[in-house]
Amino acid sequence: MPRKQIVLFTVDRQVARYLTESFAKIIGHLVKIHSISMDAAHTIPPCQPDIVFVSGEFLVPKARALFPGIRIISPHRVIVGKNLEKVLLLPKGHNVLVVNSPRKNSEETIEALHDLGLDHLNYIPFFQGCCLDFDNIQTALSPGMMHLCPPEIEHRIDIGPRNVSMSSFLRILEALELDKKYLDEYARKYHRTLMAASRKLSVSHIKTERLRKHEAVIINEYDDGLIYADKNHCISLVNKEAARLLKAPREQIVNKKLHTIMKDFEKLSVILEEDDHSPKSAAIYDIHGEKTVVTRIHVTGDKVNSYIYTLRGIDSIQKLENEVRTKLAQKGYVTKYSFSNIWTRNKKMKKVIEMARGFAATEKNILIMAQTGMGKELFAHAIHQASPVRNGPFVAVNFAGIPDNLVESELFGYDEGAFTGAKKGGKKGLFEQARGGTLFLDEIGDAPLHVQSTLLRVLQEKEVLRVGGTSIIPVEVRIIAATNKNISQAIKEKKFREDLFYRLNTFPIDIPPLQEHKEDILYILTRYLKTRYGISKRISNSAEQCLLSHDWPGNVRELINVAEYVFHASQGARQILPDHLPKAVLVSDSIFSQESDIDLSSCFSRISDKLMHNGLPADMIAQLLRIIKAREGKVCGRNSLQKELSRYQWILSEGKMKKTLKLLKEEEIILVGRTKQGTCITAKGKKYLKYIAHPNCS
Structure with a gap:
């Protein structure tokens, strides 16, 4: 007995492939299946089919013209459930493009989605030749026709080709005079697909409900007040903190207009709208006598624009800032100085400052070279303050003040049990503590050689290994190093690694000693007395001569000490005399001057x-x-x-x-x-x- 023949006439090759595979699994051993799709130049099969199966009603006239006198079956097709859980998770009112072709198929897909209860979205039909504005559409879904999706839409959900309904498959079996037992087999496959989809939807629903509960907890435990309102300022959500600030129960706030619960809201709204081109704007507003920072976040993408308002009292902001600053200050992790704290009238020094300011804008390593007492740490603080990591910690370490056997554990940290007396739980090293900020390596010229090699590896790889540890810890840190040593000479004497020097010396800063800018001596002394003690005194010619003829081996640090001495020694005097200066400043280059x-x-x-x-x-x-x-x-x-x-x-x-x-x-x-x-x-x-x-x- 010759095999029955069926022609599948579809709009698209992908649909033809899907239906051919579906039918072949059930009746492929009994029926020869041919396919024709409108999007490909397929020739009409050289056969007389028993039936022609079209994928949509709109193809019936075309099928009759191609196969006159042959029975045409136009099926009812249904969505089987692929990726429907993703559709369920889309927010209510979300604009979704439904991609299919022609228009009738797109509209049928929307109807099928509504039948499944997925009616919380705003579906927009899209088909070949359709012209739409995609500005407010971020998501597209399609029953296996995603290749037709416009490129502007990035978020895509393919729900898979629609299946032939059981009643339509029964009509095929009857037309081909096949045993109805194959309907049972088709039904089992059909039900398995539906059950899998149902399980996914159920899990997705549970997750959604759990997520909503978690969101409710997060919203109510949030430190700031939160208000969600539509474009007409109608409130749909408010948390506990917002209700406290507004001094009203939440049930009395929801569904009210903002201007009914916030006095002078119109004025606040005008201020916020002045910056409406930005997705986020803020203003200070008085709520029942409490100064409050109100921030408005514009939520876009939905069909209707909406806003989230956050409310935080200025007192709580200041309290939080003080707490953070106190904690950082206790650890010494805040900068104390900026470039304005470096006083000079000298052109050479001003050029050094401008160079340092330029280097600060980068994240490269900096090496400060200067004699002792020239304010290397002051420069380091100022550079950090002007750098991209200014909001991160500033951690300083002085190699001259740490015994050799403790340097590694201080810099890189240690794990519990690394050595006798190691702290329980281990300890973070200074590199870890400075993560996201600046690490100032003062007196780097005094670093032991064995530490220099480890330090070089850390700077190259941007990761540390604690003493006694096995885990690599990434550290993104800006390095500023300083020294009063002649590093070039130390390299020649094999006391400093040349490769470490070049790693640190990306941006060198050479601070001239005070002796090279003596015009700053009187300026710094008088400014210090004015800034620290609020006094202005004239310096006598003889005292001025003593100050300018002194060598200042201790540089600015020595000068500040002299200023302190002068303040206490000259109390009650109208001008600063030689008698008010320390003996070390009075002594001239010879053993004794005639006057002293x-x-x-x-x-x-x-x-x-x-x-x-x-x-x-x-x-x-x-x-x-x-x-x-x-x-x-x-x-x-x-x-x-x-x-x-x-x-x-x-x-x-x-x-x-x-x-x-x-x-x-x-x-x-x-x-x-x-x-x-x-x-x-x-x-x-x-x-x-x-x-x-x-x-x-x-």
Whole structure:
């Protein structure tokens, strides 16, 4: 018995392929299936089919013309459920383009969606040759015809080709005189598809309800007041905080117009609409005597425009800001200075400041080179304040103040159990703490070599490995480094890695010493007195000469100390005289000036008597000062001084050495630096050395 033949006449090749596969799975062994689609140049099959099956009613006239005298079956087609859960999740009133062709098929698809209960959306039919404005349409769905979707629509949901209904499939079986048992098989396949779709819709519905409950909790626990209103200012949602600020129960606010519950709302609305081109605008508004920041967010995309208003009292904003600043300040993670805090009248210094300001706008590494006391950290603060990461933390570390064995754990952190005494739970390193901000590496020239290699890897890879840890931690940090050392010389002496220097030296800043811009000496001193103490005093010519002839080895830091001395010494005086300056500033380049011979001789004699009274003979002090002077520019700590002094038969205990250095520091004979900076002799100290070495010269 010859096989029955059926022609599937469809609008599109994809629909033809889908229907052919569906029929072949059930009756393909009994019927030969041919297909013709209107979008492809298919020739009419060289056969006399038993029936012609069209995919839509609109194709019937065309089918009759092609196959005169053959029975034509136009089916009822249904949506089977692919991706319907995505349709369900679309917001109510959302504009959705329904893509199909021709128009009749698009309209039938919309009708089928309504039949499934998916009637919460605003469906817009789209078909070949259709002209529409897509400005307010972000989503398209289609029953397998998504290739017709306009490119402007990015969010697409393909719900799959529509299936042939069971009644239509029965008509096919009857026309082909096939056993109706195949209807049962088709029904099982049909029901399996529907059940799968139903399960997805059910899960999606549960998730949607759960999401709505979570949203309700989030909205009510939100710190700001929230009001949702349509374009006519009718309120549909309000949270607890907004009800508190408005001093009214929520049920009395919902469905009311904003102007009925907010006095002078029209004025507020005008202010907000002045910036209406922006999706977000804000204004300060008085709600029952409480100053409140009202922010309006324009919600677009729906058929009807709507607005979200957020309300926050200024008092709570200030309180929160103070809390954040307090916490950051407690950790020392806030900047204290900006470029306005760097005082100068010198052209060279102004050029350095402008260069630093330009570097600040980037996120590249910066290396500040300057003598001690020139405000390297002040520059670092100012650069951070003017940088893109100004809102992030500013974390500073001084290598000269950290023992070598603690540097790695301080910089990179450590995991629990990394070493004896490690904190439970481990500790974040300074790189982690500075994440999203700036890490200031002060006195980088004092960094141990083994730390330099690790530091280089961290700067290259932007990730750290804690001491004793196994997990890599990404760190995005802006680096500013500073040093008073000659790095080039340190590289030659193999004390500093050359590759680390080039990694840090992307933008070098060289701050000239105070001696090179002496016009700033009087300016900084007088401005400091005015800013700190609110006083303005004239500086006498003789005092001015003393200040300008001084070498200022301690640079600006020394100058600020002198300003503090001057303030307290000149109280009650109308002008600043030499008598109001520290002795170290009064001493000239020679041992004694003619005007101060007697004063200095008396001063040095007093110092010698004081040292002798403490069991420190002049010969021993002279030898100690010679050692310190000879080691100028090198690290000079207590232990090395003890060892060096013992070579000249002067044996001092650690306590005695500590006391000796303290007495000399008090008399401004020496400067005692931090851990690795050691001790150096002052200009006054050099003159005192000459005095005790040649006592008869006085």
